[in-house]
Amino acid sequence: xxxxxxxxxxxxxxxxxxxxxxxxxxxxxxxxxxxxxxxxxxxxxxxxxxxxxxxxxxxxxxxxxxxxxxxxxxxxxxxxxxxxxxxxxxxxxxxxxxxxxxxxxxxxxxxxxxxxxxxxxxxxxxxxxxxxxxxxxxxxxxxxxxxxxxxxxxxxxxxxxxxxxxxxxxxxxxxxxxxxxxxxxxxxxxxxxxxxxxxxxxxxxxxxxxxxxxxxxxxxxxxxxxxxxxxxxxxxxxxxxxxxxxxxxxxxxxxxxxxxxxxxxxxxxxxxxxxxxxxxxxxxxxxxxxxxxxxxxxxxxxxxxxxxxxxxxxxxxxxxxxxxxxxxxxxxxxxxxxxxxx
Amino acid sequence: xxxxxxxxxxxxxxxxxxxxxxxxxxxxxxxxxxxxxxxxxxxxxxxxxxxxxxxxxxxxxxxxxxxxxxxxxxxxxxxxxxxxxxxxxxxxxxxxxxxxxxxxxxxxxxxxxxxxxxxxxxxxxxxxxxxxxxxxxxxxxxxxxxxxxxxxxxxxxxxxxxxxxxxxxxxxxxxxxxxxxxxxxxxxxxxxxxxxxxxxxxxxxxxxxxxxxxxxxxxxxxxxxxxxxxxxxxxxxxxxxxxxxxxxxxxxxxxxxxxxxxxxxxxxxxxxxxxxxxxxxxxxxxxxxxxxxxxxxxxxxxxxxxxxxxxxxxxxxxxxxxxxxxxxxxxxxxxxxxxxxxxxxxxxxxxxxxxxxxxxxxxxxxxxxxxxxxxxxxxxxxxxxxxxxxxxxxxxxxxxxxxxxxxxxxxxxxxxxxxxxxxxxxxxxxxxxxxxxxxxxxxxxxxxxxxxxxxxxxxxxxxxxxxxxxxxxxxxxxxxxxxxxxxxxxxxxxxxxxxxxxxxxxxxx
Numbered sequence: 001x002x003x004x005x006x007x008x009x010x011x012x013x014x015x016x017x018x019x020x021x022x023x024x025x026x027x028x029x030x031x032x033x034x035x036x037x038x039x040x041x042x043x044x045x046x047x048x049x050x051x052x053x054x055x056x057x058x059x060x061x062x063x064x065x066x067x068x069x070x071x072x073x074x075x076x077x078x079x080x081x082x083x084x085x086x087x088x089x090x091x092x093x094x095x096x097x098x099x100x101x102x103x104x105x106x107x108x109x110x111x112x113x114x115x116x117x118x119x120x121x122x123x124x125x126x127x128x129x130x131x132x133x134x135x136x137x138x139x140x141x142x143x144x145x146x147x148x149x150x151x152x153x154x155x156x157x158x159x160x161x162x163x164x165x166x167x168x169x170x171x172x173x174x175x176x177x178x179x180x181x182x183x184x185x186x187x188x189x190x191x192x193x194x195x196x197x198x199x200x201x202x203x204x205x206x207x208x209x210x211x212x213x214x215x216x217x218x219x220x221x222x223x224x225x226x227x228x229x230x231x232x233x234x235x236x237x238x239x240x241x242x243x244x245x246x247x248x249x250x251x252x253x254x255x256x257x258x259x260x261x262x263x264x265x266x267x268x269x270x271x272x273x274x275x276x277x278x279x280x281x282x283x284x285x286x287x288x289x290x291x292x293x294x295x296x297x298x299x300x301x302x303x304x305x306x307x308x309x310x311x312x313x314x315x316x317x318x319x320x321x322x323x324x325x326x327x328x329x330x331x332x333x334x335x336x337x338x339x340x341x342x
Numbered sequence: 343x344x345x346x347x348x349x350x351x352x353x354x355x356x357x358x359x360x361x362x363x364x365x366x367x368x369x370x371x372x373x374x375x376x377x378x379x380x381x382x383x384x385x386x387x388x389x390x391x392x393x394x395x396x397x398x399x400x401x402x403x404x405x406x407x408x409x410x411x412x413x414x415x416x417x418x419x420x421x422x423x424x425x426x427x428x429x430x431x432x433x434x435x436x437x438x439x440x441x442x443x444x445x446x447x448x449x450x451x452x453x454x455x456x457x458x459x460x461x462x463x464x465x466x467x468x469x470x471x472x473x474x475x476x477x478x479x480x481x482x483x484x485x486x487x488x489x490x491x492x493x494x495x496x497x498x499x500x501x502x503x504x505x506x507x508x509x510x511x512x513x514x515x516x517x518x519x520x521x522x523x524x525x526x527x528x529x530x531x532x533x534x535x536x537x538x539x540x541x542x543x544x545x546x547x548x549x550x551x552x553x554x555x556x557x558x559x560x561x562x563x564x565x566x567x568x569x570x571x572x573x574x575x576x577x578x579x580x581x582x583x584x585x586x587x588x589x590x591x592x593x594x595x596x597x598x599x600x601x602x603x604x605x606x607x608x609x610x611x612x613x614x615x616x617x618x619x620x621x622x623x624x625x626x627x628x629x630x631x632x633x634x635x636x637x638x639x640x641x642x643x644x645x646x647x648x649x650x651x652x653x654x655x656x657x658x659x660x661x662x663x664x665x666x667x668x669x670x671x672x673x674x675x676x677x678x679x680x681x682x683x684x685x686x687x688x689x690x691x692x693x694x695x696x697x698x699x700x701x702x703x704x705x706x707x708x709x710x711x712x713x714x715x716x717x718x719x720x721x722x723x724x725x726x727x728x729x730x731x732x733x734x735x736x737x738x739x740x741x742x743x744x745x746x747x748x749x750x751x752x753x754x755x756x757x758x759x760x761x762x763x764x765x766x767x768x769x770x771x772x773x774x775x776x777x778x779x780x781x782x783x784x785x786x787x788x789x790x791x792x793x794x795x796x797x798x799x800x801x802x803x804x805x806x807x808x809x810x811x812x813x814x815x816x817x818x819x820x821x822x823x824x825x826x827x828x829x830x831x832x833x834x835x836x837x838x839x840x841x842x843x844x845x846x847x848x849x850x851x
Contacts, residue, residue: 187440193443196440197422200423201451201452
């Protein structure tokens with residue numbers, strides 16, 4: 001665990017303690033379960049966003065994709081009677097294709113990630129609304145899918161399965177990013193794409209893969225969200241979710257310039273964001289201020305992190321000078337005059 | 343293992359390589375061979391085709407015609423993988439290390455050692471493999487050190503160790519010393535000698551001719567994309583190299599010596615800067631004089647210039663400009679007083695690279711090219727055209743992107759920006775870094791002409807020849823303080839060095 005992650009974990013605990021002191025309901029099983037569920041849902045696609053941000057890119061289409069894939073999933077299962085495992089595979093396949101499209105537009109056609117995924121945001125939302133004719137997609141009244149429901153909204157030992165899903169996927173992604181060759185190449189590409197290419201890394205493949213991972217995890221999250229809300233309102237479902245993902249990554253120590261960040265960081269970032277949402281609810285702050293609280297915390301968190309780094313760099317420089325002085329060089333000595341040189 | 347016979351065998355042969363881009367021929371019919379265990383210096387002005395040739399060797403660019411022969415085998419295609427398997431390694435000018443990874447991870451990037459059935463990274467094995475290579479190049483850091491903690495010179499050693507790790511037969515070093523201190527350069531020379539002894543060929547690209555004299559066995563010159571000749575070890579000298587590069591004799595690289603200087607235009611008394619608060623700085627620059635400022639990298643020369651220019655802070659002391667107290671709190675103050683800076687990093691701080699030449703020239707003085715608060719495109723162009731003629735900036739149109747210009751012409755644009763105003767003192771920080779010989783000469787002439795019109799010129803340079811050749815007087819900085827000053831009769835590399843490293847310390851620390 002990096003120092004940065006540790007700092008974030010401490011912050012989460014402190015915020016939690018403060019909320020608990022003001023409102024003991026914070027630690028009630030019901031509240032913890034609900035919060036864990038939300039952490040799982042948002043964590044899933046935030047991890048995916050982390051891969052994209054690692055390349056120095058960004059995926060703005062996440063929220064719209066959750067709406068589009070949610071509509072498709074609900075319709076497949078509820079309207080057309082497609083077996084749910086097939087429906088999940090189809091949704092993941094569509095996600096893969098969309099991610100692939102993003103990656104190819106960015107690497108082969110050299111478009112900017114912001115532009116490509118901004119257009120994705122508009123297109124997917126538009127398609128979702130057009131396809132449903134603005135109508136809410138939902139399951140037939142009284143329909144039940146026990147296995148699917150157990151998998152998505154069920155609980156074991158009081159912990160929602162979405163949280164388990166995030167943990168399992170998080171562990172896999174941790175190995176992928178921090179212990180695999182692909183992950184190392186991803187970090188290298190994010191830091192310096194040209195130099196990575198000169199090192200024989202297939203940069204186009206690595207970047208495209210990051211967008212595919214992001215889209216696939218978003219597709220998985222889309223299924224979980226659809227089952228959680230049980231109906232998908234195409235114009236509002238998933239709105240602004242990409243911003244939650246980006247915020248979680250930034251809070252977790254990712255640099256939008258690429259090359260920096262960790263899976264533990266982005267997961268902790270997602271935890272903190274949900275904790276803040278919870279804080280707004282429990283402390284009786286008007287929920288309209290929700291975004292304002294989140295924005296203020298992210299701003300001060302990133303600022304504090306930066307100031308801390310600057311302080312550390314300064315201290316290191318000061319130490320270096322002290323060592324230099326002790327080595328017997330005499331920087332304070334008076335300047336030599338020309339006469340001494342001969 | 344190399345035997346004596348091996349040494350005569352060419353490791354790598356380039357056969358009539360040509361490369362044409364739309365509208366330009368970058369290389370035409372260049373043939374070159376590299377022998378085992380030799381240091382081949384590649385010289386040429388900027389734009390002569392050196393970097394294209396190196397990109398072809400790296401497999402990043404494919405030649406339009408010609409062949410590459412590796413170990414007597416003719417390669418039909420030569421991509422990055424072929425280049426790597428041919429044992430060609432690069433030590434780049436702009437260091438290509440990844441400071442988010444550790445030393446071992448950098449060394450094995452793209453060739454990671456895996457373990458287990460999942461094929462995950464085997465950090466332990468990579469660190470163990472990195473250790474002996476680091477020792478071979480004399481590196482003092484460990485394989486698990488984050489690269490972010492390494493100095494520039496250490497990063498360079500890392501790149502060389504990386505080249506060894508791929509069992510490179512040919513190591514290409516592109517301007518390896520451009521950011522090294524003197525003692526680090528010496529270490530590098532030792533490493534190069536070791537590599538040579540092991541039968542590794544080194545292609546050494548540099549603008550610093552004295553380094554080439556020191557280490558090269560053979561010199562190969564390019565001019566305008568064509569081979570311009572070769573020198574064997576005993577023929578290598580400055581004049582011969584310059585003749586090959588520019589195609590004619592260059593009688594004097596440096597402008598004529600100084601006339602007597604006038605009064606002080608800028609004087610610093612007991613000045614402490616925020617960057618080096620322990621050091622006191624005292625010196626004068628006179629009207630019509632070029633003052634060379636020498637010192638090791640890290641001696642605080644740039645920081646001093648930036649403090650005078652209002653970017654760094656000045657803690658205490660007295661600065662007089664043209665007889666009046668002067669203290670710039672921001673670059674704007676300095677510019678209003680006629681104190682201009684030609685910064686070290688031309689592309690980042692000297693120019694807005696992606697904007698037009700004329701925009702750059704007028705950027706610092708938009709008021710003068712405006713009418714009723716609106717910038718007049720005509721005045722902007724007029725002013726830029728004026729500077730283009732005066733400075734002989736080679737471009738077809740001042741509306742063109744500054745990034746398209748060669749380094750020398752970019753530097754002239756930076757100069758043009760200041761010369762179109764009213765300079766009292768101009769500070770040049772490494773004015774000819776990465777600039778070819780012919781453009782260097784033009785810049786020296788311009789500096790001299792400036793001094794002759796009575797402007798004070800302060801020139802910071804790490805190029806010893808330049809400091810000695812161009813300056814009227816030299817001050818040497820050491821750890822932020824003035825270590826001494828030299829008048830023209832005292833100029834010698836030895837004296838400058840002695841002041842730069844400090845008499846009490848051994849040079850070979």
